[in-house]
Amino acid sequence: MGTASVEMVEKDEIDECETTRGRTLRVLVDKWYERKATYWKQLLKSKFASSMDRNTKFFHAIAKSNGRWKGIESIKINHVVTYNNNRSTMSDAMKKFQDESIVLVEKLIRLSFKYLGISKGNWIGPNNHTSAIQLDSYPICPKPENAIGIAPHTDTSIFTLIHQSQSSGLQFSKDGSSWFTVPLEPNTVVINTGDVLHILSNARFKLAPHRVIVNNIKHRYSMVVHYRPIMDHVISPLVQDNTHD
Ligand SMILES: O=C(O)CCC(=O)C(=O)O
Numbered sequence: 001m002g003t004a005s006v007e008m009v010e011k012d013e014i015d016e017c018e019t020t021r022g023r024t025l026r027v028l029v030d031k032w033y034e035r036k037a038t039y040w041k042q043l044l045k046s047k048f049a050s051s052m053d054r055n056t057k058f059f060h061a062i063a064k065s066n067g068r069w070k071g072i073e074s075i076k077i078n079h080v081v082t083y084n085n086n087r088s089t090m091s092d093a094m095k096k097f098q099d100e101s102i103v104l105v106e107k108l109i110r111l112s113f114k115y116l117g118i119s120k121g122n123w124i125g126p127n128n129h130t131s132a133i134q135l136d137s138y139p140i141c142p143k144p145e146n147a148i149g150i151a152p153h154t155d156t157s158i159f160t161l162i163h164q165s166q167s168s169g170l171q172f173s174k175d176g177s178s179w180f181t182v183p184l185e186p187n188t189v190v191i192n193t194g195d196v197l198h199i200l201s202n203a204r205f206k207l208a209p210h211r212v213i214v215n216n217i218k219h220r221y222s223m224v225v226h227y228r229p230i231m232d233h234v235i236s237p238l239v240q241d242n243t244h245d
């Protein structure tokens with residue numbers, strides 16, 4: 001177990017030595033993101049990458065023109081209907097959804113820290129996080145083979161929660177070339193590990209490349225919660241042992 005921890009870089013609170021360390025870590029993380037971008041560029045053959053870009057633009061143009069309010073009919077939280085096609089209650093429902101999601105992710109963080117042997121004191125807690133809810137809509141696409149819903153990527157979160165409607169399309173990959181489609185299970189949330197957990201765990205939690213493909217049969221919707229430390233936090237591995245499982 002190492003002594004490194006998640007540090008808050010507030011210039012007036014830390015001494016010169018820590019500032020230097022914070023700066024070094026920032027540079028390391030920046031380099032890591034650069035390497036990640038290069039990794040993905042190399043994985044995608046240039047022809048596929050360029051046509052995918054074109055088609056992604058095409059697809060998102062369709063998505064925009066179809067973007068009328070018609071997606072979410074109801075939101076159930078813990079089996080209770082919290083929103084039922086009544087816009088005035090939407091923000092309350094979303095707030096409740098976000099609060100419940102944060103509780104769930106904090107539990108997941110505690111569990112994964114326990115698994116990694118990291119003491120709880122090393123976690124910055126819910127007050128130092130941002131969470132974002134993303135509502136995604138993937139309309140029926142007449143030529144799905146020429147389009148992509150979301151291009152391959154990894155999430156910058158610690159954990160991401162994905163609630164998907166009964167239309168599949170979310171796919172994960174171990175090697176960036178073969179893709180596994182996440183099965184549709186009603187009342188199930190897909191939990192995705194993000195880059196922050198990858199860094200904190202010293203790569204014991206692998207990167208989870210994923211994408212969303214579209215189809216010509218059924219409109220897909222998803223509600224995605226990204227949860228990550230606030231931007232000012234400098235992160236570094238909390239597990240020193242570099243031997244991966
Ligand atoms: O919409 C989805 O199913 C997944 C979205 C996603 O991967 C993301 O927002 O990072």
Ligand SMILES: [Fe+2]
Binds near residue numbers: 153154155210
């Ligand atoms: Fe994602």
